[in-house]
């Protein structure tokens with residue numbers, strides 16, 4: 244026997260480019276176009292967990308992602324880590340999806356592969372949306388149990404696992420059987436580096452892109468129009484600060500600062516503010 248293992252990965256904006264991320268004022272969704280992305284960091288732990296399980300029992304690791312077409316290189320990176328095949332769910336109609344529509348689309352994509360998945364690994368949360376909802380919703384769409392915030396995962400047998408999930412002030416232990424959705428946290432393992440051999444092999448691995456035509460999803464469950472939750476308002480706080488350079492010797496500077504604080508309404512009387520003794 245061998246395991247069919249899926250891993251959901253999400254491309255998220257590269258932290259080096261966070262300053263370029265904006266929110267569309269009308270749809271209230273993130274404008275990611277043209278912003279370099281990375282694989283959501285904890286999703287690499289999910290890939291690692293999947294690869295270790297495959298190394299233990301044999302089988303296939305399938306990567307799936309719902310993202311714009313330029314995310315293909317992230318899937319290729321996952322293949323270079325050692326996954327076997329990858330599917331990019333990409334269509335304008337998927338854009339603006341909330342977690343419900345995202346998890347539905349992923350579930351339809353997993354079903355379309357024709358593989359009966361024993362385990363679907365996800366990250367516990369994404370670095371951008373960070374709702375931590377997708378993995379549990381995916382479990383519900385697939386009608387299989389789901390465990391979230393998994394920091395320890397050990398196979399007792401091929402399809403039986405000892406799992407630990409983090410909770411506030413402690414952890415819970417589970418014995419779980421496949422089929423299962425497991426959302427991992429960063430502590431679970433250390434993702435492997437991608438080797439040059441891995442990169443070369445990845446070039447010939449299967450990577451397919453599927454849109455609405457291939458998936459044939461229910462149209463009222465995808466994208467912005469199929470999303471029941473929508474943000475009421477999103478705004479960028481005004482972070483502009485008034486600044487002024489104060490110069491002079493230390494005593495003068497402190498005096499000026501105190502005057503300004505008093506003028507601003509700060510009650511300093513009675514306190515012994517002094518710069519005697521120097522800085």
Ligand SMILES: Cc1cc2nc3c(=O)[nH]c(=O)nc-3n(C[C@H](O)[C@H](O)[C@H](O)COP(=O)(O)OP(=O)(O)OC[C@H]3O[C@@H](n4cnc5c(N)ncnc54)[C@H](O)[C@@H]3O)c2cc1C
Pocket residue numbers: 251252253254266271272273283285286289307308309310339340341342343345349364365366367368369370371372373374375376377378472473474477
């Ligand atoms: C400004 C802003 C406003 C938002 N408003 C809403 C809102 O009102 N309602 C709402 O429901 N959502 C909202 N979202 C979430 C947004 O729609 C999400 O990007 C998307 O639905 C996935 O959710 P998440 O990133 O929170 O995933 P999480 O649940 O945090 O991700 C957990 C894991 O699920 C998997 N995963 C998540 N997305 C994908 C994907 N596309 N492809 C493959 N795997 C994936 C990954 O393994 C990931 O580690 C908002 C996001 C932002 C940034």
